[in-house]
Amino acid sequence: MNGASHAGGAARLEVAISHKDFAAADGRPRRVLENFELTLAAGAAGAVVGPSGCGKTTLLRIIAGLDRAFSGRVSLPEHGRLGMVFQEPRLLPWRNVEDNLRIAAPQASEEEIAALLLKLELDEHRKHFPGELSLGLARRAAVARALAAKPALLLLDEPFVSLDAPLAKELRGELAELIEEQQMTTLIVTHDVREAIELADEIFLLSARPARVCASLSVREPRQRLSKQAADALEAQARAALDAIPRR
Amino acid sequence: MIRLASLALLLLLWQAVALVADPRYLPGPVLVFAAMLDEAKSGALFTHLGITLLRVAAAFLIAMSLGTAIGFVMGRRRLIDRLFDPWLVVLLNLPALVVIVLAYIWAGLTETAAVGAVALNKLPNAVVVAREGARALDAGLDEMAQVFAMSARARLRHIVLPQLAPYLAAAMRSGLSLVWKIVLVVELLGRSNGVGFEINLAFQLFDVHLLLAYAIPFVALMLSVETFLVQPFERRVSRWRGGSPRGRDFP
Ligand SMILES: Nc1ncnc2c1ncn2[C@@H]1O[C@H](COP(=O)(O)OP(=O)(O)O)[C@@H](O)[C@H]1O
Ligand SMILES: [Mg+2]
Numbered sequence: 472m473n474g475a476s477h478a479g480g481a482a483r484l485e486v487a488i489s490h491k492d493f494a495a496a497d498g499r500p501r502r503v504l505e506n507f508e509l510t511l512a513a514g515a516a517g518a519v520v521g522p523s524g525c526g527k528t529t530l531l532r533i534i535a536g537l538d539r540a541f542s543g544r545v546s547l548p549e550h551g552r553l554g555m556v557f558q559e560p561r562l563l564p565w566r567n568v569e570d571n572l573r574i575a576a577p578q579a580s581e582e583e584i585a586a587l588l589l590k591l592e593l594d595e596h597r598k599h600f601p602g603e604l605s606l607g608l609a610r611r612a613a614v615a616r617a618l619a620a621k622p623a624l625l626l627l628d629e630p631f632v633s634l635d636a637p638l639a640k641e642l643r644g645e646l647a648e649l650i651e652e653q654q655m656t657t658l659i660v661t662h663d664v665r666e667a668i669e670l671a672d673e674i675f676l677l678s679a680r681p682a683r684v685c686a687s688l689s690v691r692e693p694r695q696r697l698s699k700q701a702a703d704a705l706e707a708q709a710r711a712a713l714d715a716i717p718r719r
Numbered sequence: 720m721i722r723l724a725s726l727a728l729l730l731l732l733w734q735a736v737a738l739v740a741d742p743r744y745l746p747g748p749v750l751v752f753a754a755m756l757d758e759a760k761s762g763a764l765f766t767h768l769g770i771t772l773l774r775v776a777a778a779f780l781i782a783m784s785l786g787t788a789i790g791f792v793m794g795r796r797r798l799i800d801r802l803f804d805p806w807l808v809v810l811l812n813l814p815a816l817v818v819i820v821l822a823y824i825w826a827g828l829t830e831t832a833a834v835g836a837v838a839l840n841k842l843p844n845a846v847v848v849a850r851e852g853a854r855a856l857d858a859g860l861d862e863m864a865q866v867f868a869m870s871a872r873a874r875l876r877h878i879v880l881p882q883l884a885p886y887l888a889a890a891m892r893s894g895l896s897l898v899w900k901i902v903l904v905v906e907l908l909g910r911s912n913g914v915g916f917e918i919n920l921a922f923q924l925f926d927v928h929l930l931l932a933y934a935i936p937f938v939a940l941m942l943s944v945e946t947f948l949v950q951p952f953e954r955r956v957s958r959w960r961g962g963s964p965r966g967r968d969f970p
Contacts, residue, residue, distance in 0.1 A: 535866050555866045561859050565881040574877045575867040620867055 476544045477536050484511040484534070484624060484656055488543035490681070491529060503529050504541070505681040511673060513548045516650050516657040518667035520709070521677030527660040528558060530682070531626050534658065547624055548656045554622030556630045560609040562601040568612050569597040576619035587615045591645060607638050614642070618649055625650070627659040631666065643669050664709045668702050674709060678716050686712040746928050754932040763917075768937060771902060771913040775941075778837035779891075779898045785838070786845025787887060791879075793846065794853025810843040815901050819908060828909040837901050844897065845890050852886030884956035892949050899941045 488507040492500035503526040511517040521527050532538040534545055535555055547553070562571045572584050588594050591611045601609055610630055617625055630646075631639040647670055650657050659670055667674045668690060676686045688708060730748055737747035746754075758764035793800040793807075819836040826832035856879065864874045906915025914937045921930035 537862050537865060552868065553866050555863075557859070557863065559859065561863045563860065563877060563881070566877065574873060575863070575869065577873070616867075626866075 475539050475541050477533075477539060478546055482548065483513050483546075484509075484517075484548050484658065485544070485546040486510070486530075486534060488530075488533065488541055488545075490543070491526070491533065491538075491541040493529075502681040504533075504683070506683045507543070509675055509684055511656060511658060513656050514654045515673060516659070516671045517673040517675060518671035519658065519660045519675045519677060520664055520667045520713075521660075521662065521682055522679055523662055525677050525680045526682040527662075527677070528628055531555070531628050531658070531660055534624075535626055549623040552620065552622050552624075554617035554620040554625045554655075556610075556613045556617045556625075556627040558628045558632070560601065560606075560613040562609060562612055562616070564601050567598050567600050568593060568604070568615075571601070571612060572616050572619045575616045576621070579619040579621065584619055587619055590649065591615045607634050607642070610634065611642065614646060618653065621653070622655060625655050625657040627657070629661055630659070631661075631663075639666075646670065664706050664713070665702070668705050668709070676709065676712050676716070685716045688712070743925070744927060746931070751928060751931045751935065754928040755936065758929075758932050764933070764936065767912060767914050767917050767933065768940065771906065771915065771937065772940070774834055774837065774902050774906070774913065775895075775899050777834045778841065778902065779895060781834070781838040782841035782845050782898070783887070783891065783894060786842045786890070787849040787883070789842075790846040790849025790851075791853045791883070794850040794856075800850070807843050807846060810839075811847070815840045815904065819901075819905050823909045830910075833905045833910055837898055837905055840901050841894050841898050845894060848886050848890035848893075849883065852883045855886075856882050881956075885953070888949070888953035888956050892945065892953060895941070895945060895949060899937075903937075 486507065486509045488504050490502060490506075491504040492502050495501040507530065509517070509519070519527055519530065529538065533541050534547075535553055536545075562568075563574065566574060569584060569588065572579065572587070576584075585594075588597050591614060593608065593611055593615060596604060596608055596612075601612070604612065614627075614630060617627075627646075631642055634642070643666060650670070657671075659667070661667055664674075672690055674688050674690065675684045676688075677683065678685045688705065690705060733745075734747050737745050737750075742750065755764065789803075793803060818839050822832040822836035822839070826835065860878050860882075861874075864878055869878075902913070903915035903918065906913035907919045910916050914933050917933045918930055921927070921933070
């Protein structure tokens with residue numbers, strides 16, 4: 472790969488990936504991202520929506536600095552501290568919930584950790600080990616951990632996938648409030664248009680693999696006051712835009 | 720309970736055979752116990768046991784810490800692993816006696832040579848087990864630590880060591896039993912104190928009383944260290960995962 476750059480200190484999140492290839496089983500390169508450009512103002516919440524397998528996790532890994540074998544440039548906002556909610560919770564199985572938060576976010580005060588646990592309804596599970604938690608609770612703990620780090624950029628990889636619909640909706644509501652409160656730059660990856668509308672100010676619609684941003688739309692009203700009709704209209708608009716993306 | 724009964728049965732059997740055997744070749748438990756008391760009264764038993772125990776501890780600690788460090792690096796770095804794996808195979812298959820005699824020839828009949836030879840015998844086993852543990856480290860948790868910019872110290876303490884601990888416990892258990900057997904040989908060949916030296920003395924004098932008076936307390940001591948220290952540690956560190964990794968034994 473040539474010319475991968477990854478740095479902090481920008482005023483906003485800027486991603487410009489000219490291409491990202493994986494070596495496929497047959498040895499030929501498999502292009503996952505191509506001409507992928509995305510910018511997100513500091514403090515804004517963005518959502519990346521794309522079909523399964525199009526390269527969303529790959530994109531987040533590149534932004535997080537976990538994958539540097541790409542060609543292009545990534546600039547992170549401000550001090551560049553990251554918080555990430557992986558597709559799997561990735562908690563430390565040998566530490567309880569509150570220790571998981573403390574270990575990943577040593578700069579967070581005890582009060583802040585207690586407040587987060589309360590907010591995410593994890594209070595009664597603070598002494599539980601990850602193995603004792605349901606997937607929904609483990610996901611919550613992973614969200615709490617990411618928020619405890621007070622990141623300049625919060626990355627979420629399909630955090631509500633495979634949860635039942637009412638629980639996912641509840642967690643989305645909690646997350647939307649917390650994002651609003653803390654005013655941190657947030658990028659969430661999902662294949663669910665409705666989820667994107669409920670969480671994000673800016674929605675980026677991706678093509679199938681190799682992925683690039685084909686269309687984007689803004690949610691103008693504050694999310695808390697977004698009416699059902701407005702959300703439905705946005706969803707219809709997003710679906711129309713997704714349908715208009717040429718298949719390859 | 721059954722284990723106690725089993726030990727009692729062994730004792731009975733020993734007594735029964737001793738009744739018909741020549742006491743010069745197989746003294747009964749009572750005679751051996753009397754010899755043990757004599758050695759204890761003079762203080763010699765404790766001195767020799769203490770010295771041997773110190774050698775066991777020193778060789779064990781050196782082999783475990785060095786072996787864990789080397790095994791960890793080999794498990795994480797493919798090139799280093801491929802470069803040094805043949806050395807490991809050679810070391811694993813080198814007879815303990817060869818290592819001991821070479822150590823005494825090269826470094827003289829010294830304490831360093833003795834402890835070093837024992838440690839070197841245990842080292843490859845520690846390396847192999849630590850390497851296996853390092854290979855099994857969860858890459859997802861590594862990435863998590865990287866994203867959250869966790870310090871090297873925090874990673875070691877909260878991510879690496881908890882995953883390595885069950886492997887290290889297994890290495891400790893197999894390592895301890897290896898070390899305490901080899902220490903006796905080292906003492907027999909080149910030291911003028913310790914349980915191995917006393918056993919050598921007993922051999923020269925054809926004195927089975929003396930031999931058993933030293934061998935039995937030593938075995939009992941090592942078995943209690945294993946039962947009351949090593950095994951509880953192993954259970955503790957494996958608790959959260961329900962099941963321990965394969966504890967491999969090597970010669
Ligand atoms: N480490 C890898 N090696 C080879 N191919 C990979 C690797 N990771 C992902 N891929 C491929 O890249 C594509 C995008 O994967 P991913 O980013 O996980 O998609 P998404 O998160 O959108 O479902 C998939 O086709 C996947 O098979
Ligand atoms: Mg994914």
